[in-house]
């Protein structure tokens with residue numbers, strides 16, 4: 441199986457390095473193409489560098505499109521004559537719908553490039569959203585497919601993505617909230633604990649670095665405790681916050697004052713997500 445990655449930016453580079461380092465793909469099976477080929481020069485030891493997106497697309501069974509939304513349409517139109525109905529196209533962008541991705545691949549009215557004899561009537565497309573925790577092989581990677589993706593394609597894709605952590609399948613309409621929960625969540629968690637650590641600093645002489653490490657280790661251990669012992673958040677609160685005790689004073693503040701902030705957070709991020717999707721879709725009009 442040959443896997444091609446178009447776009448060697450933040451995501452494309454990370455996927456390529458993970459697929460190679462995990463031993464899943466050797467140099468001949470991993471193909472790369474990008475707009476600025478000089479950025480890929482170090483990768484030629486472990487991947488095959490293609491001269492063009494079309495060269496990559498015509499030689500790959502799976503093509504990952506690690507592109508910003510405004511570059512996506514152009515590349516889809518460029519490669520549509522170089523793929524077959526067996527090629528699995530994987531978009532790393534969550535905002536552009538399957539409908540628009542399919543439309544850019546199917547619309548051959550303005551085609552001037554190389555075309556296959558009989559262009560496919562349907563395309564197999566998946567969307568993949570890795571999280572930043574992929575850097576430590578603990579991504580919660582989101583995955584969704586259009587109706588043409590076969591179970592064999594799904595298996596191949598999951599076998600690749602598992603090298604970065606867990607894979608979570610969602611329907612297209614849940615990809616937005618899914619992204620909030622795993623892709624944005626590291627930022628939400630970091631900002632909440634940043635606020636907590638800054639508040640703690642007002643009341644202690646423990647050095648900042650040590651405070652951060654204490655909180656981080658406790659945070660990781662709390663998550664592991666919950667997963668290992670199948671505990672809910674409320675279980676942990678009940679376990680630690682004895683009635684009338686010190687912890688309960690703090691958890692009461694969180695339950696009284698934080699719900700409104702959490703609601704506003706999701707209202708704002710979901711609205712921003714909707715506007716971003718509208719802007720991305722507009723590139724496809």
Ligand SMILES: NC(=O)c1ccc[n+]([C@@H]2O[C@H](COP(=O)([O-])OP(=O)(O)OC[C@H]3O[C@@H](n4cnc5c(N)ncnc54)[C@H](OP(=O)(O)O)[C@@H]3O)[C@@H](O)[C@H]2O)c1
Nearest residue numbers: 447448449450451452474475476506507508509511532533
């Ligand atoms: N970053 C994240 O944490 C994250 C997480 C999940 C999903 N995503 C999604 O992943 C996608 C890629 O994001 P990114 O952060 O990797 O973006 P990025 O760092 O800007 O990388 C995009 C890459 O695409 C290349 N490119 C642009 N036009 C091209 C073309 N016509 N042919 C070939 N290559 C082309 C760019 O080349 P140059 O080097 O010349 O600019 C660049 O290397 C986005 O849709 C984003 O929404 C990102």
